[in-house]
Amino acid sequence: MTTWEQIAAAKRAQTLSQIPKGWVEPNLIQNMNKDGYVSACGYLDTVLPEHEVSITNLTATELAGKIASREMTSYDVCYAFCHRAALAHQILNCCIEIFFEQALEKARELDSYFAATGKLLGPLHGVPFSLKDQVNLIGLETTIGYISRVGQKSDKMSLLAKVLQDQGAVFFLKTTVPTAMLASETVSSLHGRTLNAINIAFSSGGSSGGEGSLIGAKASPLGVGTDIGGSIRIPAAFQGLYGLRPSHGRIPYMDVTNSYEGQELIPSVIGPLSSSLKDLELFTKLVVDSETWNYDPQVVPVPWRDSSEVTKRKLRIGLMTWDGLVMPHPPVLRALRETCHALTSRGHEIVKWSFPDNEKLVDVGEKVYGADFYAEVEQILEKTGEPISDYMNIARNVSRGKGHSGNALDVNQWWEVSQEIRHLKQKFLKYWKNTENVTSDGKPIDAILCPVWPSAGFHDGKVDFGCENYTVPFNVLDYSCVVFPVTQVNVEIDSVESGHLPSLPDDQKMHGYYEAQDFDKIPVCLQVVCKRLEEEKVLAIASVIESCLAATT
Amino acid sequence: MTTWEQIAAAKRAQTLSQIPKGWVEPNLIQNMNKDGYVSACGYLDTVLPEHEVSITNLTATELAGKIASREMTSYDVCYAFCHRAALAHQILNCCIEIFFEQALEKARELDSYFAATGKLLGPLHGVPFSLKDQVNLIGLETTIGYISRVGQKSDKMSLLAKVLQDQGAVFFLKTTVPTAMLASETVSSLHGRTLNAINIAFSSGGSSGGEGSLIGAKASPLGVGTDIGGSIRIPAAFQGLYGLRPSHGRIPYMDVTNSYEGQELIPSVIGPLSSSLKDLELFTKLVVDSETWNYDPQVVPVPWRDSSEVTKRKLRIGLMTWDGLVMPHPPVLRALRETCHALTSRGHEIVKWSFPDNEKLVDVGEKVYGADFYAEVEQILEKTGEPISDYMNIARNVSRGKGHSGNALDVNQWWEVSQEIRHLKQKFLKYWKNTENVTSDGKPIDAILCPVWPSAGFHDGKVDFGCENYTVPFNVLDYSCVVFPVTQVNVEIDSVESGHLPSLPDDQKMHGYYEAQDFDKIPVCLQVVCKRLEEEKVLAIASVIESCLAATT
CATH class of the missing domain: 3.90.1300.10 (Amidase signature (AS) domain)
Structure with a gap:
């Protein structure tokens, strides 16, 4: 029988194996330490080619502009971000699904399409875009931090991912989450700890810590996280980023995997993180303009409103x-x-x-x-015997202290x-x-x-x-x-x-x-x-x- | 000890006692039968003064217009509807709280205000308006069909009632509901049965059967009901009226008493019934324009949108x-x-x-x-020993038939x-x-x-x-x-x-x-x-x- 430790180790190895050999650098953290860096973001600027750094320094809005004006190709942009993300992951442990090859192929397609037609798919044409693990892409796993979900490939694509892809976004990886997404740090028995991109002695925050860490390292210009108690805002804050926690029903959550999916009193919401405020608006307007209320019953039919006043x-x-x-x-x-x-x-x-x-x-x-005193989580953990997280034990203790009986x-x-x-x-x-x-x-x-x-x-x-x-x-x-x-x-x-x-x-x-x-x-x-x-x-x-x-x- | 039967009888007597002596006609139903009428609405046209009938034949929109153009006074309009409602109740048993005196006083105030200032409070200035029992008015009971709630006077006013009153509506009565509002007919141990205004051998429908019956009898031009499974639409349909079931969050429900107040998966909504479609729009636009989302967190901030296309x-x-x-x-x-x-x-x-x-x-x-297998209802009924309704027994049987364990x-x-x-x-x-x-x-x-x-x-x-x-x-x-x-x-x-x-x-x-x-x-x-x-x-x-x-x- 395979133990949970073995499954987790295999998954981590598999994630790493998706990084091209030439980009694997086993001594990256030691070198970073030796060079006196605590910031992965700062360190990566010194080890990556200058022209790549000049690309990854741009915001999504700027990248879209340069692709549209043919100053850059989507392929070159994608390559720079894949390279940086590969190194960032080896320092920060922020990725769970990596698919650079498909992303580069997609970028090339978009370049060809643009060259042939002179048309852009949409405002995100050719822009690399990162996704929190919860977001489903066909053929990829959505483990949400559970070892028992390893190996289950998704047969659906989240509505939001479709919308973004239709507007030209190029997905290239999915990012880590804590077990069940229920923590303000990003750690699980599945992938271990995700470190802070600005100072690796610090927590990346959570539960969108993979996104926070990756974008904090400038290894993605724009990505989406989710927030049920601060999970977009905390990693954004810990990495000095911008993050939007939208209200429920503004950005479609349909077919995004979640814990406690039927819990609607305090709904989890999905929203963007970026190093640029303009990018948050770019994302939000684009998604709202896509009128997803025609597909997702939880989206409120409120079009984008001018707030310039x-x-x-x-x-x-x-x-x-x-x-x-x-x-x-x-x-x-x-x-x-x-x-x-x-x-x-x-x-x-x-x-x-x-x-x-x-x-x-x-x-x-x-x-x-x-x-339910985290019974759902415990039931899923029991499938492989992986232990309950520290965070959940703390939460249970707090609940008990406030009179929770321990029963649902x-x-x-x-x-x-x-x-x-x-x-x-x-x-x-x-x-x-x-x-x-x-x-x-x-x-x-x-x-x-x-x-x-x-x-x-x-x-x-x-x-x-x-x-x-x-x-x-x-x-x-x-x-x-x-x-x-x-x-x-x-x-x-x-x-x-x-x-x-x-x-x-x-x-x-x-x-x-x-x-x-x-x-x-x-x-x-x-x-x-x-x-x-x-x-x-x-x-x-x-x-x-x-x-x-x-x-x- | 007072029995539930005694409390109910006293309440019914008290409701009747609110009708001015001159309008009490103990033989009304017998006379109606003798005259060969099954329709209370048709019969009332024959017994009420012609000038009153010409008033009660008008829609809320028309009444508001005639008051605004000084063709009618609010007082005369209110008087005509109070008179008709008094008789309607004696046939149909559709009212639970009657307060004609305050209504007439309010109407006089509105007339004086208009005469003195030339200003109207709003689009409903001087128009009589009926309310389903659930809607709270200060100092009146909100029994929602429970005998145990008799005698409990409300110390709050529902937000919707405030909005309507601010726009000039004149409340003059509250209408019957079935026990706990959970039925498609309107019957309770508290007030008995509410009959259909078009044919008294038929059910008024429910749970807004009091409104349906009253408005069907043209004894109110416009009123509000609520709808969690059809409770606005069924009485509207059974009495040949117009009714709007709005979506949750469009019309404020704040401080309206309800059964299962925390149940938000299929929320009860509040909306208008009238014999005129224009009145539904008058009501809805007016309420939406009042921007109640600044007070009621459940109201969605969506302003009134032009749909003329x-x-x-x-x-x-x-x-x-x-x-x-x-x-x-x-x-x-x-x-x-x-x-x-x-x-x-x-x-x-x-x-x-x-x-x-x-x-x-x-x-x-x-x-x-x-x-909860209607445990909440049962607990409230137990306070006085009043029996559970036929409707709820049917509902329980259906649930059991579909596999409900009988436990919450x-x-x-x-x-x-x-x-x-x-x-x-x-x-x-x-x-x-x-x-x-x-x-x-x-x-x-x-x-x-x-x-x-x-x-x-x-x-x-x-x-x-x-x-x-x-x-x-x-x-x-x-x-x-x-x-x-x-x-x-x-x-x-x-x-x-x-x-x-x-x-x-x-x-x-x-x-x-x-x-x-x-x-x-x-x-x-x-x-x-x-x-x-x-x-x-x-x-x-x-x-x-x-x-x-x-x-x-």
């Missing part, structure tokens, strides 16, 4: 410095201050946001995620949770509406500005410093969120004491975890949040913030 | 003559034929609609409604139901899209035309002829539906044999129930169905059908 007027922003539970570390507080300063110095208004029920939002999230809820209990969520949503909307009493022009705020995570990240393996306090509430509420980079930890200026006196246990733990030098140069991202189905607006506001930040630095 | 071109309509399970009675089949003829003779296209999984749609609906589902089983629904929705959308292969211009259909109910109605008390086959699927799918009147049963032309040979037990039962003379003069309505959140479109298509029908008769 918010770029032409004073914005009203609610600032949530902290949630009253876990105080962010000094670099995050500085990022908030700097962003507010950038906004106010361009005439925008900041008001205080202090919703009183943050704890309830976090707690009800945990109730939903742990509604019955349907009446589930409906109670549903009502609790609805009442919290109502209260939150009311609080939002009431900000019209504190803004200078009597109108409610346009968006909330807040942390993504209380620290700039956590060290690999230190998942007990997991803290989804700033992401889960917006999953419960189903609001539209954009993560954007602001700064990086600077040991020189972030060593000051915050003066915060923590009282709650989690707050104490997070407070005790901070030493500026431990986080030096780690990127710091923030989050801007609009209401449900306001993707256009939140992207537009993020672009305003980006220009304000650019104008003050 | 569908009134200017050829429509493509999918005709579902029957669902393959229960064949409609000859008058319903004739209504379908006549409507198709009216459409095709004006240049519209009819194609066959024959989705293969209608049975699964009905079955999964029953799984959701009976997920656990959350994993619930999630399985959720997935089943999602897959059916996907399949339905695909089937819809594929109609582009059968239409003459290669575009998918605009709407489905189908029955609301296989018969024109059922006799009061004959709930075992309940058959929600044509309504439940669109609750499962969450599509937008308009019910509209087409014809009435005509013993002369509807006595023909349909030639149908029933095989399934329900089909046999329904087939055996038909004798043309038993249904003579009962109205026959049909249903037009558009996709999710297409309220504007389905209303516009209904108006096209209405003009085609008008042009051919």
Whole structure:
């Protein structure tokens, strides 16, 4: 009988075997260490050919433009990203399915088509595009971190993948996820740990950590992750990227494999990560314009709406410095201050946001995620005997601490949770509406500005410093969120004491975890949040913030 | 100790006591019988003052126009409807909360306001408006058919009621519902039976039977019901009215009391009933324009969209003559034929609609409604000892017949139901899209035309002829539906044999129930169905059908 360890080892070997021999470099990490690099992204710039680096430095929008103007071929672009991804994977362990050969063939086809017809398939013509493992491609595995799913090839293609491919995207790999996608780090018994592209001592975050790590290493210009508790936003933040958590029903999830597929109270959503804000808009507009509501019943028939008005007027922003539970570390507080300063110095208004029920939002999230006490996960793990993850054990302990019996809820209990969520949503909307009493022009705020995570990240393996306090509430509420980079930890200026006196246990733990030098140069991202189905607006506001930040630095 | 019978009797007496003495007529039904009337609506026309009848014959849109042009006062309008409703209730037993005095006072206020300022509150200024019991008004009871809820006065007002009141609606009563709103007839141990306004030997339908009966008697121009399995559409159809079942999230349900409030897989929705199609649009546009998504998190931020283009071109309509399970009675089949003829003779296209999984749609609906085997209902009934309804016993038997264990589902089983629904929705959308292969211009259909109910109605008390086959699927799918009147049963032309040979037990039962003379003069309505959140479109298509029908008769 084959053990789970053997299956996992074979799968890892198989993933590696998909990398062309010439790109396999067994001593890559040692060399990187020897050269004094902690950043895979920085190190790869030094070992890859200059012309490839100049390609991989471009955004998806720029790449599409250069392909369209015939400055570059899709093939050359694809080659550069495949090469970089091959090396990135050998350092970061961020890929689970690799298919460079098909990708290069596809790129060549697109080049021929363009040469022959003068036509582009769509706005992504020839642009390499990475996919989180969950996204199904015919003939490839969708293991979602489970060893028992190894060898099961998918016979369907996710609707989103079809849409992207129809618009010219070139898929070249799928990226790692933690077991069942239920963690804020990316580790599984199947593939091991996915490291942070900016500092390999840190966690890549999760559950879209493979995407975060890969795109953070500039080994993909644009990709999709999913988010049920922060899984797009956390890896984006940990790698200094942009990420959009759309509302449920804006981007099609149809035929994307998931854990707890029937759980619809806090739905997992799918959205883009990139090193460019423009790329997020490119992606979102393209997908919305594809009118996938004609295929996916969960997609709301809301066409793309022009939100340029918010770029032409004073914005009203609610600032949530902290949630009253876990105080962010000094670099995050500085990022908030700097962003507010950038906004106010361009005439925008900041008001205080202090919703009183943050704890309830976090707690009800945990109730939903742990509604069956992770029985589904355990049943799937049992098929091969692979052990349950640390993260899930932590989650179970937290649930127990909050009174979970350890049994699956019955349907009446589930409906109670549903009502609790609805009442919290109502209260939150009311609080939002009431900000019209504190803004200078009597109108409610346009968006909330807040942390993504209380620290700039956590060290690999230190998942007990997991803290989804700033992401889960917006999953419960189903609001539209954009993560954007602001700064990086600077040991020189972030060593000051915050003066915060923590009282709650989690707050104490997070407070005790901070030493500026431990986080030096780690990127710091923030989050801007609009209401449900306001993707256009939140992207537009993020672009305003980006220009304000650019104008003050 | 007070028994449930005593509480119910006291409540009924209290409802009656709200009718001014001068309007109480203990022999009303006897007189109606003596005069040879089966239709309360027809009879009331003969006993009420002519000038009042001329008012109550007007639609809400017309009433609003006449009040705005000062041809009528809100007070006079309100008086006429209160008077008619008082008599209607004494025949039909359709009201549960009566507050004419406050209504008349409100109407006077609105008249004074208009006289003083020349301004109207909104498009409903001064128009009487009826509410299904579920809708909360401060200081009134919301019993939803439960005796144990008698005496509990509401301390909140439903958001929808606020919106309507702000636009000038004058509430004057609340209407009856069956116990827990879970039946297609309107009967409870609390208030007894609500009769059909067109023929008192028939059921008013349910669960918005109080609204259907009242509006069918022209004792209210416009009102709201709710619909989780057909509860707006069935009473509308049984009384020859128009009714809109909007998609979830279009009309605010916030603070409307409900059974199974946390059940969101097949959500109950709230929408209008009226004797005029224009009134449905008046209502829906007004509510959507109120942007209630700023208050109710379940409302989707989709503004009112112009759908006039569908009134200017050829429509493509999918005709579902029957669902393959229960064949409609000859008058319903004739209504379908006549409507198709009216459409095709004006240049519209009819194609066959024959989705293969209608049975699964009905079955999964029953799984959701009976997920806890009606334990919640039973618990509430037990408080006073009132018996469980016939309808619920039937529902339980059906569930058991289909394998229900009699225990509440656990959350994993619930999630399985959720997935089943999602897959059916996907399949339905695909089937819809594929109609582009059968239409003459290669575009998918605009709407489905189908029955609301296989018969024109059922006799009061004959709930075992309940058959929600044509309504439940669109609750499962969450599509937008308009019910509209087409014809009435005509013993002369509807006595023909349909030639149908029933095989399934329900089909046999329904087939055996038909004798043309038993249904003579009962109205026959049909249903037009558009996709999710297409309220504007389905209303516009209904108006096209209405003009085609008008042009051919």
